[in-house]
Amino acid sequence: MSQAVMTDAKSAASRRRRRPRSYWALRIGLGLLAFYVAVALISFVWTPYDPLTPGVGDGYDAPSWAFPLGTDRLGADMLSRLMVGARYDLGIAFAAVSIALTVGTFIGVLSGYHGGALDTVVMRGVEIFQAFPGLLFAMLVVQAVGAGIVNVILVLSFVGIPDYLRLARAEIQAKKTWQYAEAARMTGNLPWRVAFRHLLPNSVGPLLAFTSINAAFSALVTASLGFLGLGLGPNVPEWGNMIARGQDGVMTGQWWVSFFPGLAILGLTGGLYLLGDALADLTDPRRRR
């Protein structure tokens, strides 16, 4: 008996600690994201060296005071390239996620609220589409339509749409029978208004949390495409691209060319994951408790 009381007290204590912890993750996540945005913005006006000019060092210079993160095989400064890379990886993820969120949510709300045949058709389509491995689909399309920022963004958003669609649909479907939805209908709101003005704003939490996770995934896929040389073209200082260019150096001991872009990705995607987790915790009353 005393044990039960003790565990109860313990779990009550852990509950009290839970809220601040989510804020903690939220702060780190937001902090990291702000840091990357700042770096990307600064890179427009200042970088230590010109990122696209080879030969500022001798090639494969180890990290030193002059080159804090070393130089790559052609002697281009790694720090400058990493800073500029933030623009690409961050910008692409942000753009792709915005498109996927908008389109996916829109179709999802329609499908969930309307139900019936529309819903069946949409969901079957989603199921078939999701049987394709996402990265493979992205690789295929980019290879076919050609490298370039716009193409990468469009492919990534296309891969993301089904997830938002499912999430929004599930939320709306669950909420459309709730009493406040009924009340909104009874006061004479049109169906689209009930769905988009009353139900959707109440589902923002899970959607936002997923957006953050999805942005991390998009950044990883961008880097993977870059690594394969399918993303943005050969000399673009995108992080995945940089890792690929450092691959030969890894075999001969010049680890820094591949190592630092990986750390840059870790910071960005890790921050986004933390942010997503925190948002999920804070917006879901059951997880907040």
Place this chain on the structure above:
Amino acid sequence: MPPLGKMILRRLLWVFPVAFGVVTMTFFMARVLNGDPTELYAPPEATDALRAEIRARLGLADPLPIQFINYLWALLHFDFGISFTTGQSVASDLWDRLPATLELGFVGLGLGIAFGIPLGVLAAVHRERWPDFLVRGTTLSGMALPQFWVGLVLISIFFVDLRWLPGPVGRLPIGIALPPKVTGFLLVDTLLAGKPDLWWLALKQIALPALTLGFSSAAPIARVTRSAMAEAMQSDYIRTAIAMGHSRRVVWFRYSLRNALLPVVTLIGGVAGHIFAGAVLLESIFAWPGLGQYALQAIERSDFAALQGFVIYASLLYVLAFLLVDLLYMFIDPRIRT
């Protein structure tokens, strides 16, 4: 709710429309995106007549619906066409490369489960204390790091610096003959051939790619185990079990973990689908002669037939993985049956 048998049957039958959808989508994607493969076969100086003949022989001169029916008919006979890079039938190419991917997948996924579940349990029973933070930090980086980068870092440490493990040259060191093929799994075949030294070489070759795969699959497994188990441990039946004086071990493993396993099983199904579909980037880094590497080559060289064959294989594998999870669910979770 219908009885279990009927539900299983319905779920099994649902595989066919999805498979048909996948196959249809692949066909149109290949036709629309890849343009005209005639150019790949025709020599640059070919005349229009020759091109027309090549097109006819590839079956591209027929109207699209006829092409589609021919394609379906060929698929029904497991005929994916001929890969023009290897010059062999795509079906036999895929079949040759399957064991390499499966072997790496089994070892990697095995490591992922073997580390993921205990770490998740550890984090859940010490929630909000240092083991939890440690596990969460590790799993976060496991999910946030690109797999190919982890592979490169492991190569850099264990091959370049420490020289403990061999370099990324495939399933066996260069110049070593393969044992006679029985299962296709080198870790089994070498033993069947009675060559333990060869087994040791194969094990050392698979160690780094499998560790990479294990690290990135352990991360989501540990996270889901942790949150499912933490939720289970807050439930009333666990409080009852504790109140009844069961030991912590019994409460953790017999009650909490078993109830928390459902989402973990779903996740493992998804992860397995990913892995056995060929870890494209990982295989290319480690020169692992599996399906992922095959697919990458096919993409790079616009090898239309090979790519189509691989995409169909990979997506059907996905469909089967989720089918298996759903069926397993019906047995594990009695609530679905009622």
